[in-house]
Amino acid sequence: MSDNGTVAAATWEQVELARHPDRPYALDYVHAIFNNFLELHGDRVFGDDHAIIGGPASLDSKTIMVIAQQKGRTTSERAMRNFGMANPEGYRKALRLVRQAERFKFPIVAFVDTSGAFPGAGAEERGIAWAIAENLVALSAARIPILTLVIGEGGSGGALGIGVGDRLLMMEHSIYSVAMPEACASILWRDIARKVEAAEALKLTAADLKRLGLADEIIPEPPGGAQNDYGLAADAAAAALRRHLKNLESIDTERLVEERYQRYRRIGATA
């Protein structure tokens, strides 16, 4: 244990903070940062998914399209929101909002907070992988600025399904991972109990992502974590969102889209 064990324990603390039940969720940020948020509903195909929400809202008298993964606070809300794990309908609703944002030239702000897309038989039958893949294409080519803010858990393809954009911001105690540590431990060690080691090995903290060049900015949280002061956390997030939006809106659309393509193109490039 010793050194490695200490590091792993510190990483696990970050995982627990990112999942803290009192942590502000997407709607807490949305209501604190924006005015006039109007939630739109439904994917126009099958249903309305409450694990992904979205709609137009105003920020400094301009309209922004908000897309967010929303966890529930109470037992009944957790059930209603499926613990923040979206079905295909959530991703297809998000796609509808991306298209709408493009049509009306609304910048997109996406709040990521999910342990992953819902692993269910119905989700597979209705093409969860297809829905996510379509979003990756649409977001990578959308002709409007896109800011992604990870507020809690960024879990796998389920997070990426609303998470492709021009800038990736992460709250200080948020995490983002190719798979949740439990899933990774189950796959690689065939033992969920190895989740602490898995969490450390995956390099999933905001600081890790910044170091890897994947996250652009870490937004500081109040001492002990965002759950201790929603106002301070939201103010810090709002300031960062305003600054990045202003910067992105000054970039010509062709260049913006090309730079977004290159942003992903160079991850893992060997040349």
Add this chain to the structure above:
Amino acid sequence: MLVEPGSFHEEDQAITATDVLGFTDSQPYTRRIEQSRASTGANEAVTWGEAMLAGHRLVLVALDFAFMGGSMGAATGEKITNGIERATQGRLPLLIISASGGARMQEGMLSLMQLAKTSAALGRLAAAGVPYISLLTDPTMGGVTASFASLGDVIVAEPGAMIGFAGARVIQQATYETLPDGFQTAEFLLAHGMIDLVVPRAELPAVLRQLLDLYAPNGAGPELQLQRPIQTAAPAPAATR
């Protein structure tokens, strides 16, 4: 081999995985890479290049399940993206043959981001009007299904191939659901509208020829006579919910 003998010219043969994160599970990632390289003779879980198939020049990208379960790391994603971009630039039809367990855990977020990278490249291929045939073999799961594998203009799968996002074991652990017979098989996906064709390997050359003829620039042309209609598996009865 599907392509005309001697027509395949492999690219990026030297590109190989690197252990950026210093990842160790039951053994170091570097050792896993060495073992896969030794057992497969390849440097990565994907091979790509230009080839001729049924008189059409195309870009062929093939994943190899024997190399770390066909998992997608950064080098895998890089080679796939290079193939897609070659197809876009050369206006060559693209055929990707998938076989993968999904993202490669040992490369963490660098692996996950390959989903975005390959999908973005396919968005440009589609915008350029270049056709993409996705061939799904057993198994095609996880992040590979949630990116390039499901983005084909035409999606073909081999009979009985397991195709999906979350694995059956994960779904059962999460939901305690009883999974329907044939869950996540190619035939199941055909019945649910997720793929176009289920084609046995022996019939693949004929089907690919027909697809390449039909999707060639300006279409098949008036002279083309199809030898016989494309064979597809009999659709399973529509699922009742």
